[in-house]
Amino acid sequence: METSPVRGMRDFLPEEAKFRDEVIQKIKDCFERFGFMPLETPAIERWEILAAKKAGGSEILKETYSFKDKGGRKVGLRYDLTVPLARVIANNPNLPLPFKRYQIQPVWRYGDVARGRLRQFLQCDVDIVGSESMLADAEVISCASFTLKEIGIKDFLIRINNRKILSSLVRRAGIRKEKVLDVLRTVDKLDKIGEEGVREELEKKIGKKADDVMEIVSYKGKEVLEEIGKKLEGWKEGIVGIEELEKLGSYLEMMGVKNFVFDMSLARGLDYYTGPIFEIEVGEKIGSIAGGGRYDELIGIFSGRNLPATGISLGIERIVEILKPKVKLKKSVVKVYVAYIGNVLDYVLKVVMLLRETGMKCDFDVKGRSLSKQLEYASKMEIPFVVIIGEKEKNEECVKIRDMATGREEMVKFSELGKWMERI
């Protein structure tokens, strides 16, 4: 029988699962230092929620797992954590604002496996609901930046754009309002299909105006806002976007976040963004490891009452891939392995349970192996200490402890095991 995971999905075996969990714990700690609290939502959402107009949009729906449940309801697996958050906010109108939540859960997208994309992947999101201030955008960006540094990723660039600016620039190039999102979805493919690919797709969609759009996306840098501002004279929405990015930039500087640029080629694929959008990138090979933006109209779609909101999502799969080569994965979490020989099981279990009760990660043989096989196993699993028990040790109420690194052995009384543990 075929026993590999479903195509595009992965099993994480213990060594890697343990490392992932360590990274996630650090991420949670960082998120909480920024005052975010956790939220959990179910994997399955009503289809109307996922497919709502101005939610994720048509591109993402093409990749969304959907089906009818046994009650005949059309449902789907969530493709992100932002739409479920917006639903929760709409469903709980009395939550205290600003609502700062983090959420670390898998999402599902039926993407192109050949490009190394997983069809189930973990997202780590922080979002702030209820503030229209650029301080909120700066807060989520600096939280992501802070978190990446804490987990050991120091070298990255934060790219920032604004849907208001992009939209005005695109409209200024003569594109109708209804067509703007479609054009942006094509621009978003720059990383995937390259400049030539995007130009071709744009030409199909908007003909010669593709040139103007391609010019727009070439604006990049910290000092580019003034120049774009001049171009957008008279385009009110765009000017608001410029002001937003100016503020956002100054707040980031105040927070000590300096490694950002404004980059007009950043479009983001989802429909719900209405203001600043951002991505964090580590070199060309790996690309983006975080992305997000402001979505002031998404909650209103569900509740009828708009609430400003902004957030960012860390892509844990790529982050772990970056970190993994830098660490030695742990074969085992066990600190002490209790090996034994002879009719001593009662005493062995007493020792094992004592060690566990006092907080020690401790294992022993449940296979009835010989002493030498037990020692071999402990060594293979890189367990630092082995407690050895034979009938002599049992009768004298003591244990022999071997330090596996040095090979040194010492005898410790059962009554003094607590002290020994404190020492190591």
Place this chain on the structure above:
Amino acid sequence: METSPVRGMRDFLPEEAKFRDEVIQKIKDCFERFGFMPLETPAIERWEILAAKKAGGSEILKETYSFKDKGGRKVGLRYDLTVPLARVIANNPNLPLPFKRYQIQPVWRYGDVARGRLRQFLQCDVDIVGSESMLADAEVISCASFTLKEIGIKDFLIRINNRKILSSLVRRAGIRKEKVLDVLRTVDKLDKIGEEGVREELEKKIGKKADDVMEIVSYKGKEVLEEIGKKLEGWKEGIVGIEELEKLGSYLEMMGVKNFVFDMSLARGLDYYTGPIFEIEVGEKIGSIAGGGRYDELIGIFSGRNLPATGISLGIERIVEILKPKVKLKKSVVKVYVAYIGNVLDYVLKVVMLLRETGMKCDFDVKGRSLSKQLEYASKMEIPFVVIIGEKEKNEECVKIRDMATGREEMVKFSELGKWMERI
């Protein structure tokens, strides 16, 4: 638009999500003290895996979410964590044995919502693969027992049975081998439909022999094995089962686990069990909070090579419901809220980032609220300390700190914030 979660599923808002996470962290720590390492598998499995003969069985498949993915593959959402584990073992034949893994992930079952059953719920499993010794069964049971005590559930009963004994008893009552599992599935409904319900269903299936089966399930107690042993004279499989439970019981006693009984009314609903089965129960109202057993043939179904295995699963949803009334949920994780007034944002952000960098969970206003509103918010969120910054504090490079419990205030220099943090 309807914004509640899909029927039978739940959102966990921050206060509750935080508490759940704290419980889960404690559970993980306990599992690791027993030497288990984490494993993660995807939510989606091939249908052939979930529906394999002698895997979960026909009852559970009725409740299993299944659909075709966009590539036309028939797949389903996992209904437990045991079948995915067995698949992983089959798919990775070189894993070192015994393989001790824990797995804490959601599972999906389209169950009866009216009975308070969730359709997505978290399972916390520990399993040992590669040992046929009853020590392995004792290890997983004592791990569950230890974990429950550590998280604050002290009053529970471990019910133990053995599919080998049950099967022999049922066959001794004149039931054909092929019919045994079907009878056991009915017996498993004792909690749900009561004794009368089970008797009726059995009568439909096996007529008068229902009386014999109902007699069997009345055997309960620590001393019951001898009596059953006499009944099973000549039934080899059943005698093996008796010997297994005798050993299991003695190992549990050695591990200090005393609160167990042998209980012939315990059947467990899944098809894959082959030996000891167990459930942990806390009073009649709540019922079972953990369950598991030995499944020596499940891995063989997938790989062609049988490997003995046993495990237990904690039902976190019920566990959290038991614990919740005993604790005060946290409105916020934040320890220090920085409130401010005047043109001081640059200094505020400097203070905030310093606090966060040194490990403090710290929040500040991103909504532009008045100082009194900020203080109100901090008080409502039960944040213990508020740092207050105005222009005076900025100019003098200090902050005012209010202890919200006592109302006492003190001035602390910016350069001495580190020391202050150590103090609290």
